[in-house]
Amino acid sequence: MPVTPRIDLASVTRLTELADYIVPFTIRVMCDLAVADQLIEGPLPVDVLARRVGADPAALTRGLRALAGRGIFTEVTPEVFGLTPLAEPLRSDHPFSVRECFPLMPPDIYSWARLTHSLRTGETAFGHVHGGTRYYDHFADHPYECVRFERSAESVNPFVLRTVAPALDLRTARTLVDVGSGHGTFVAGLLTRHRELHAILLDLPHVVTEAPDVLARAGVADRCEVRGGSFFDPLPEGADVYLLKTIIHDWPDEQATAILRNVRAAARPDSRVVIVESVSRYGNHDDTGKVMDVKALALFGGRTRTEPEFRALLDDAGFRLARITPTSSMSVLEAVPAVPAPDGDRATGRPAVAAAGRTA
Ligand SMILES: C[S@@+](CC[C@H](N)C(=O)[O-])C[C@H]1O[C@@H](n2cnc3c(N)ncnc32)[C@H](O)[C@@H]1O
Known part of the structure; x- marks a missing residue:
């Protein structure tokens, strides 16, 4: 029938x-x-x-x-x-303005038009349309689009900070490395809330050029050093906290693990890694993380992960997931070093970050 x-x-x-x-x-x-x-x-x-x-x-x-x-x-x-x-x-002057959140970016739009490719193959539509180029590599030669992308990614930060900051215990932290910081609006928000905190902001060299202005406008430039570099290279050592906000979801497991291993190699035995991201749950509830997962599939090649997937990823990189605090926007995942770093504990306990942060 x-x-x-x-x-x-x-x-x-x-x-x-x-x-x-x-x-x-x-x-x-x-x-x-x-x-x-x-x-x-x-x-x-x-x-x-x-x-x-x-x-x-x-x-x-x-x-x-x-x-x-x-x-x-x-x-x-x-x-x-x-x-x-x-x-x-x-409105641009709205405290939680989304005006810059939705740029019309032709390279993205061409990719969305090929989303079927992603669903058929599991590959990024972005790579399919742009001759195998990875999303973030594209921006090295497209400065205007790079600025528009970063501003769009960061335009939600005032809202996310409002919900996430209370769940992020930085009372005892003095030094923080923001790994993949963008222009630094998120770390600027943390520095504003925590007057004792010093930070190093690290993102690709063509991205961090905008950071000094963002930090100066927030009045925190004297407590934040700006570094251009890749999180696939060795990271500043010995910070109290390594922050990765909406970074891991951009990458497949292999690269996500490589980033976390770099953090592990730079961390002291008592450092913390803090990941701010959506954590996926099975079921039919409405969840921004599940929608962003399709974006990660189409553009970046990463994905939104479940708690067991985060746990496995952290485990592989030499961390132990200590707690997850859900908030009304993203979750705060805190992990601590579990075993000696995979390639040896390079961090000696010397607070190199603190010195750099204070003299910036
Ligand atoms: C989704 S944005 C998040 C930015 C910032 N953490 C935030 O939440 O406001 C991802 C960031 O990762 C950075 N990124 C991509 N590849 C990188 C690399 N190899 N090394 C350092 N940063 C990188 C991008 O430039 C971008 O700023």
Whole structure:
């Protein structure tokens, strides 16, 4: 007996909303044009708005109307648009602004168009489309896209910091290495909260160029040294804490283990490694980590891991997972050295990081 489909028009409507990419693209264009910033003082006629953001008035009207239908922006009177609560976080001055979170990046978009390749093969669509290039290698020759990517990755940091910082016990820590720090907004947030803390921020040389400005704006530049380098090379030794925030999920097991082994080789026996990431759980609950897992598949070649997978990875690198603290955004995983480092304990206990951090 063939099973006939269930007729449920609400499901048809809901699926249509979820599956279209018109709305996400239109939101991203509004971010690019900084439309919300122009509406801070109140609604504006579309011709004024279009002049200010450099758009065609009729085209802008069409885009804004499409979004107003979904609760983002409102057409208060014909051709006059204003902000709604859903549009507020698109303002640049919002404390949890997501305006830079959604850049329109052609190399990403071409990759998403080949997501089928990833699902068929398990390989990254990014590599498939870009001649085998790895995601982060691409940025070495594309500085504009590099800055836009880093800003998008870091734009959620004020929100993540608010939820994660209380779960991250740094009261006794004096030195921290942020491994794969981006421009340093996360570590800047930690340094602001912990006045005794000194840090070294480490990311690729073409990435860290923006870091001094970020640290200066946060008023913490005197407690943070900026280092350009790779986390596949030896890391600064002897820190109290090694932080890896949204790093491990970018990499397959082999590279993820290599990064953690480098941390282990640099760590003192009493150092801690702190991983801030989503931890995957089986089941049907809504979970950003599971959505980001598809991004890791399509672009980076990594994945969101479960607790047993994290435990195994850390174990392989010479760490013992001590605790996981879930928060309303990401989880905080804390690990401690379990055995002598795989290639010997290079760290001598000499607080090299402390000295470097204080003289920066
Ligand atoms: C998802 S971002 C996270 C940035 C930062 N930890 C945060 O959460 O705001 C991943 C970072 O890893 C960095 N990265 C990639 N490959 C790297 C390498 N070989 N050495 C150091 N950093 C690297 C990227 O440049 C990028 O800043």
